[in-house]
Amino acid sequence: MMVVDQSRDDASAASSKPPLDLYGLVEQLYPLNRSLTGDGVRQTLAIVARHLDLQIREVETGTAVLDWHVPKEWNIRGAHIATMDGRRLVDFADSNLHVMGYSKPVRGVFTRAELATHVHTLPDQPDLIPYRTGYYADDWGFCIPHHLWQSMTDETYRVEIDSDISPGSLTYGEFYLPGETTDEVLFSCHICHPSLANDNLSGIAVMTALALRQQARRRQLSYRFLFLPATIGAITWLARNERDLDRIKHGLVLTCVGDPGPFHYKQSRSGASIDRAAAHVLRHSGHRFEVLPFNPYGYDERQFCSPGFDLPVGCLMRGLHGTFPEYHTSADNLDFVRPEALEHSYAVVSAICSVLDGDRLYRRVDGRGEPQLGRRGLYRMIAGQREAGGATQMDLLWFLNLADGRHSLLDMADRANIPFSRIEAAARLALDASLVEDVT
Template sequence: MNLKNEMDIIERYYLYNRVGNSDGFAASIQDLQQHIDLEIQNYEPGTRICHWEIPQRWYLDSAGIYDTSGKPVWDLTRHPLAVWAYSQPFSGTLRKTELKQHVFTNPSHPTRIPFRFHMMFRHWEKDWGFSMPHQTFEALADKTYNIIIKSRFTKEPMQTFTYESKGKSKEVVLIVAHWCHPGQANDGLSGAAVGIKLIDELKKKNHYYTYRFIGVPELIGSMAYLDLLTHSGEADALKAVLGLNFLGHKDSMLLFKSIRNRSRLDDYLYDTLINSGISFQSLKFKELVDTNPALTSKKNGIPPVYMGGGTGDEAPFEAPGFAIPTTALTRKTPYPEYHTDADNPSFVSLDHLSEARAILMSAIDILEQDWIPIPKFKGLPCLSHPEINLFKRPLRESGMPRKDVDITPEIDYHQLSTYIIYDFDQKLSVFELSRKYNLPFNIMKAYLEQWEVKGLLKRSRCPMIKHNVE
């Protein structure tokens, strides 16, 4: 099977039991390696990083709840969510009342299998259990059941994987998504699929920056990768991070800007979204979002329900000691299918995934083309001189509109040339100047390239962190 698009990736890997350090996670990466030239990073169990501890590799061979005749009433074959991640081995007989302590259900969605993820972030907890639809557990007779969980732990490493498109520079824009949510199509895997196909697209282009996608176990994978780069001396090469998640369902997009809005990608993505006409919200770094503002209000007496901002994976990169400007792109969450077995490929759409990738690609195009114009002159150049010939007559002369206008009426290049000259010492980029003068980026870029051709300006590459930050 060729992974031609994002849906191919999602459909192939969502049912792998992709718990952070597990045989399912490792197997999915090994399979993906047959399709793309990824690199695998290994992290030894027991390694401690800022109080995160790399867990041992978890193997789940079989697991089930059986009645006294040996008939399974619930087992691993139902779905990857059917058994809690990192469950300890167990064999015993329990009554339903005792079993209840080891069964996770969600009465709000009684027909769905909920995702019990707690031990993925608390590896020191030693427990076991099952997730099942609430109505399934309620229907179980109040009698004795045999429980068998055949799991084991080994000292094999936790893994992340990277897939990159090399640029002229060793400076890296890192694109991060988690690969660790078993049985989930939109949560985690949609962002990873978009990131992988974005790299595929970039490989067909010439570009300055190196773009690198990384698939991680959520949070701990990002921390482990940063620790790896720190020890290898490569952490300083990371100039910006893009976190991706929840991109496959039908809802408005959410743009979470970097701390103090200091990443240029914040602005490039914002303008791209504005120009696309797509419904979106622009938010601060990890800003909480009211999931239903029409319902929750003081008037209705219903307290707001907030969803934590961003994708999760971007958090370590902005943390103290690294402070890498990090932007996140998602769609509005939570959705009714969130963290249940209903988050499956039928819930996501290739159109929505492709739309997200197109937005990202357009923003990256601006990043690659933006530059800071540096004046090569002192004083006021005579733009009408034949050697320069950049003078444009004003749209109005002697207070009257001209009848022989030979330029686009919407753009007064005379006014632009009169005032923009005083911005050159401010080290504003072409994009920032286009914003200031309310012009499309491509129009401003083409105009300043005329000045460059005439020898009036030279280019300076834009630093990833903006000159003026909030």
């Protein structure tokens, strides 16, 4: 069953259709080499900027950000391991996973034993290339299939990594959509992984589409979308925006949302209302899902939910980091991510936005007894469950009973155990009949 988005402005099911080709964007971004910093990040953001009026921020190497400093910038032009007679066995041009992130430049001849200390393989998944980084390690490394490494039995190899780690800047993207209030919903995804499709081109694609959707709608709340290198990017953004963090009323980190597995929603540290909204949407989505309590390991919710900030930020995932076999390997590729999975993820986050943006407080103008629905044309057979603007008669009774200025629409939907869109439809009927007033 599809999640049907029935929020205020655009109640048709078609509204859950993404405003861009999600899988196409993943395909387009896939070949680029990304890391914490560097030109691959800039190219990635430039592609996103074709869809959104993205602000690209550059923060100079060495800038103090909270307990950290912005690192040097890493760029790489090529790398290979070749036989002594020049046959390239491993080539960065074939897969950017082949080189450990932030590898320092190296050129020379190494014995197999020397090389072994710089080679990473996955003995349990011998055909796959692992993904490894060494951000602050002052080291270099190659990541290759275990089978290949076992077949490399020469005494010496020619090795080259043509990279540099130099002062430069950290790059991130930010897109802000003002709403009727400055109360803000924060979305964030990490952009620092090279050719890994689910982790996290899926998040980039879904977030880009979501930003376009929200841009096209009337917005009660404001929305901010952050495209950040993990950890240091979030820390940098937090350091630069400390004064305005109290505007953030809800937040969601999007990651690994392209595989066809069940949804996982990880709750915020503080038990914020995003937790209820996400659980509500997932419960009515027709998809398999699990709600996980907060824990301090994961993605950038770690930074947003650190004790000094404690922002109301959860994390939406499908595959759970570290638990699916494709995680951090070359198998997290364009086959692992599915177009329909991306679309379902988009529909879910869209519905979450509709809940957050549409949640309001109503109060019956005269709450004494039930109003006479018949003379207002609002009375229908309840048993028949005939619909009136998407709401059943029972939905309307729930709304009219709970419209006391204390139950929000989400409170009502949860108490009635119906999708938010239906209680919202009931609210519209009652508002049109002047039975309630908005007391948000």
